[in-house]
Amino acid sequence: MSELSQRIAGLSPEKLKLLTQKLNQKKGNLLSKTQIKPQSRESNTFPLSFAQQRLWFLDQLEPGNPAFNICQFMQLTGLLNVVALEKSFQEVVKRHEILRTTFTIIDGQPFQVINPTAVFQLKLLNLQKLSLDEREVEVLRLANEEAQQPFNLAKDCLVRVTLLQLSQTEHALFLSMHHIVSDGWSIGILIQEITTLYKAFSQGYPSPLPELPIQYADFAVWQRQWLQGEEMMTQLEYWKQQLGNRLTVLKMPSDRPRPTVQSYNGDSQFFVLEKAITEKLKTLYQREGITLFMTILAAFKILLHWYTKQEDIVVGTDIANRNQLETKGLIGFFVNQLVLRTNLSDNPSFKDLLKQVRQTTLDAYVHQDLPFDKLVEVLNPKRNLSQTPLFQVKLVLENTQNHTFDFLGLKITPINLIKQAVQFDLLLELTEFEQGLFGLWEYNTDMYETTTITQISANFQLLLKAVATQPEASLNELKKIIDEADKQQRLSQKQACNSAIQRSLKNIKNIKRQVNDIS
Structure with a gap:
């Protein structure tokens, strides 16, 4: 993303300068004037962000819709340290509360619930007994099956990782996350962190990643507070003028x-x-x-x-x-x-x-x-x-x-x-x-x-x-x-269709002639 x-x-340097000035004037230099602070963890229940809320409602209408699955599938060639890989994913899930979050209803409203002790396990499948051709077919079948597998927002861990062992030096890795806990940028973060952790754990070192200053739940709380004031009215006024009721x-x-x-x-x-x-x-x-x-x-x-x-x-x-x-x-x-x-x-x-x-x-x-x-x-x-x-x-x-x-x-x-x-x-x-x-x-x-x-x-x-x-x-x-x-494309399609019809008619005549000859 x-x-x-x-x-x-x-943009040219001149245009970029003008744009920067415009952004600073209209937004008051958001990066320097806003700060998201960690919330108390006395309770593990937090409101949803606005984006999460809409996706949650869509899931209520059609539970487990795979259209909201974010997937990354890849084949790994070389010697893989499976223990270090699983430990790396476990550390990422431990670092990011959103990957230990499920969703529930309290007094008719959806909330996200952080599980402080969720344990992540890498799913392992061994396909080494299959022939090369059978393995290729099975990998694609399992990948398609994984892409379509639903998530239960109330019960499931919303990140799944499956490792297929194809041979001693060949593996396939399936990574799936629900959009309600992830986006395209998040995939980049996850990949960077897994790469860093895998290198460290493979060599016997501890995690080199610094502690996160906040978690996603803190952002959700901040977003709802921040958009209650003047800033939301300013933003909303623009969009109402731009879109209004005439869309x-x-x-x-x-x-x-x-x-x-x-x-x-x-x-x-x-x-x-x-x-x-x-x-x-x-x-x-x-x-x-x-x-x-x-x-x-x-x-x-x-x-x-x-x-x-x-x-x-x-x-x-x-x-x-x-x-x-x-x-x-x-x-x-x-x-x-x-x-x-x-x-x-x-x-x-x-x-x-x-x-x-x-x-x-x-x-x-x-x-x-x-x-x-x-x-x-x-x-x-x-x-x-x-x-x-x-x-x-x-x-x-x-x-x-x-x-x-x-x-x-x-x-x-x-x-x-x-x-x-x-x-x-x-x-x-x-x-x-x-x-x-x-x-x-x-x-x-x-x-x-x-x-x-x-x-x-x-x-x-x-x-x-x-x-x-x-x-x-x-x-x-x-x-x-x-x-x-x-016009040319339609003409070409028409000609191709006419040619096909002529070939079919010719085949029919040939078949009739053969039938008459037999008779």
């Missing part, structure tokens, strides 16, 4: 009607945007004094406008929401969702659209501290069990500095699975690599066919290429590019 400073890394639902055309109750059935598709286009986009956003995220967001809005014919386009995104120094090293559910609204009327050029998107995004960053769940509560949009509130399509640009396990020279190979449970109608997640931009589309399979997502992906890549080379082009000119590509 990208922190604010990472999101705006592409329109994005009406993306789908292959099937939206289910009456939101389903989480999903699939995913990958693509890689070639490096040459990525470099041209980089040149563009640096020249315009914006970021890669803003550039992609503007193009994404054009794509959605082309499909929906709507001018008022609303998209969600994620922000790390760790603006307090005390939260930087904590595992927990901190990530916040921002609602980014853009008006595409009057046929703007792409460069003009970039200016609007830039301003909207910066303003959203300034007001990023209001929990999305509190915003939904206050705006109180018309409830619809068939879709997520405020937005149904999401765009995320991941941090390029991915954390990786480093177990004293062991080779680590990720095990990639197709996601089968999704939270939104459509989500595009992008990561920047040396080879270019790596994209992942997650989509609801009750609404979209695979071929539809393939075409959406192709149109978006074409659009990115167009804006990278023709930033002065107007919205209508860019839409014509997609029109022509879509």
Whole structure:
């Protein structure tokens, strides 16, 4: 998950200085003026954060929904110290109270309960007796099974780790956490700490990690106290003005009607945007004094406008929401969702659209501290069990500095699975690599066919290429590019369909001729 400073890394020094001044003026330099203090541990029961509260309610509606499982699967090659590995995970669970937390109801309200004596155990499975082919099949089967395995928020330890022994020098590691106790940033923290602890414990040293200044429960208490005063009113006033009661639902055309109750059935598709286009986009956003995220967001809005014919386009995104120094090293559910609204009327050029998107995004960053769940509560949009509130399509640009396990020279190979449970109608997640931009589309399979997502992906890549080379082009000119590509694609599909029909008819004639010959 990208922190604010990472999101705006592409700004020029002059623009960055102006942004910093703006943030300090509007937020009063939050990092220096707020301090989260440890709460008394006379009781082990604490309120939920706003983000946790919404996820808890969703779990009550559909208990154990695997859409909220966060998973990391990998293969380890080399000599593994299993005792040191288990001890490392035990130490992390001991350090972070949130990993020893369950959720209960007291007087009709949800609370988090910290178990002071929870014991973590690494689950071990031995697959050495299987053949190489059988092992590969079984690893994938177990990984998919683990990804879909539900968590019971009231009873379960909300972090699971399974180690499969494939041979003396081959293991597979499955790590699963429920989103209510974790987020993308948290995974990075966990990986860093496990790596540090494993190195120490393997060599007989004690834990070198310093004591944590606070725990997640302290943050939850602080958040509720802090958002009762003037700061919440300032933040809320901006979002009420930006979104208000006029928010329109994005009406993306789908292959099937939206289910009456939101389903989480999903699939995913990958693509890689070639490096040459990525470099041209980089040149563009640096020249315009914006970021890669803003550039992609503007193009994404054009794509959605082309499909929906709507001018008022609303998209969600994620922000790390760790603006307090005390939260930087904590595992927990901190990530916040921002609602980014853009008006595409009057046929703007792409460069003009970039200016609007830039301003909207910066303003959203300034007001990023209001929990999305509190915003939904206050705006109180018309409830619809068939879709997520405020937005149904999401765009995320991941941090390029991915954390990786480093177990004293062991080779680590990720095990990639197709996601089968999704939270939104459509989500595009992008990561920047040396080879270019790596994209992942997650989509609801009750609404979209695979071929539809393939075409959406192709149109978006074409659009990115167009804006990278023709930033002065107007919205209508860019839409014509997609029109022509879509027309050619449909023509190609029609020709392929006609060819298939002709082949089928020919086969039928041949079969009839053979039947007549036999007769």
